[in-house]
Amino acid sequence: MSDKRIYLDDNASAPLRVSAREAAVAALGIGNPSSVHDEGRSARRIVNDAREAVAALAGVSASDVIFTSGATEANAMALDPALKVNGRTVTHLLVSAIEHPSVLCGGRFPADRLIVMDVGPDGLISPQTVEAAIADLPEGAVPLVSVMAANNETGVVQPVVEIGVIVREAGGAFHCDAVQAAGRLDLATLTADADMVSLSGHKMGAPTGVGALILRGDRVSFGRPLIGGGGQERNKRAGTENVSGIAGFGAAAKEASAVEGAWAEIWTLRDWIEERLRAISPDVRIIGAEVRRLPNTICVALDGVQSETAVIAFDLAGVAISAGSACSSGKVGPSHVLEAMGLEDGLKRAALRISLTRETTRAEAEAFVVAWEKICAPVGARQSAA
Ligand code: PMP
Secondary structure, eight states: OOSSOEEOBTTTOOOOOHHHHHHHHHTTTOOOTTOOSHHHHHHHHHHHHHHHHHHHHHTSOGGGEEEESSHHHHHHHHOOTTOEETTEEOOEEEEETTSOHHHHTOTTSOGGGEEEEOOOTTSOOOHHHHHHHHHTSOTTOOEEEEOOSBOTTTOBBOOHHHHHHHHHHTTOEEEEEOTTTBTTBOHHHHTTTOSEEEEEGGGTTSOSSOEEEEEOTTTEEOSSOSSOSSOHHHHTSOSOOOHHHHHHHHHHHHHHTOOTTTTHHHHHHHHHHHHHHHHHOTTOEETTTTSOBOTTEEEEEOTTOOHHHHHHHHHHTTEEOBSSOGGGTTOOSOOHHHHHTTOOHHHHHHOEEEEOOTTOOHHHHHHHHHHHHHHTHHHHHHHHHO
């Protein structure tokens, strides 16, 4: 293997785009967008341009975009028990069992008003499950439903279009964490029926520490901001804007808008890797392979492999991958996503996530397979001989 590192952890953080780096650097130290002088107005222009770009990506108006420090904050903002939908305050929060921890924790909702909805063994939350969960609520309840567009660990794409329609017909509010879908799938179509959408810059090739909550139209309104203070972001998120990060986010959003065909080669490469893994290790399980997934994600498990140990071995071999979600790195124990899918214990302990970047090459994919042959395949072979 060459000395060059191979980065296959796009779902943790995508490589920084050149345009995003340039825009972010150019905007460093430019001024305070709230200042009325020329420097302030320059900063304001940068923020507004980025707002237009993020709005175009999401298919919404610029005034619907609220910049935040990332998707964790956007999710915390969205899960507000004082949120009103068509003037009625939400009463219950319904989330799927495979949400990111920042949603699964329920935000500011008390535990007795948080309902966690099951997913199937394929990793999908069905629209019927959401329908039944809403029907089970007490008379007069107003649901806030939060379901992600695509899962960060398995890449499984959720039926959020159908779920959005169901929630709206029930008079509820629908929030969609679209962090992993943005820039990879057609975000505007996928979230057309979502009242709120969370985005994260660094998953799209922008710097870390910037994101957005999309608050579509005026069907829903916040009770009180998560962060109070100045009147920034139309009184919805106080604090001087992260102008540099926002500039990078805008540049990345412009490039990420062109999803059509952008991932076709990566998709082929991903399928090629999976084919090779199956040929080398016949007992291997590709999680979520039966349903629609993101074009870049492989969640693979081979009984007998210890995922944490394997990640270190891959790292030493120059390949960066992850054991489940990088958001919970440092935390040992099985992934809540695979747990919710009812995966057998041995496979849960063995799961690895390989997420190709938009720059992954055939040579890198081949090098990953070579590393797999050395690190994982022998363990699988021992296991099936036992
Ligand atoms: N939601 C999902 C689905 C994610 O994958 C992540 C990041 N791993 C987040 C939310 C949190 O995003 P951020 O890093 O911007 O806080």
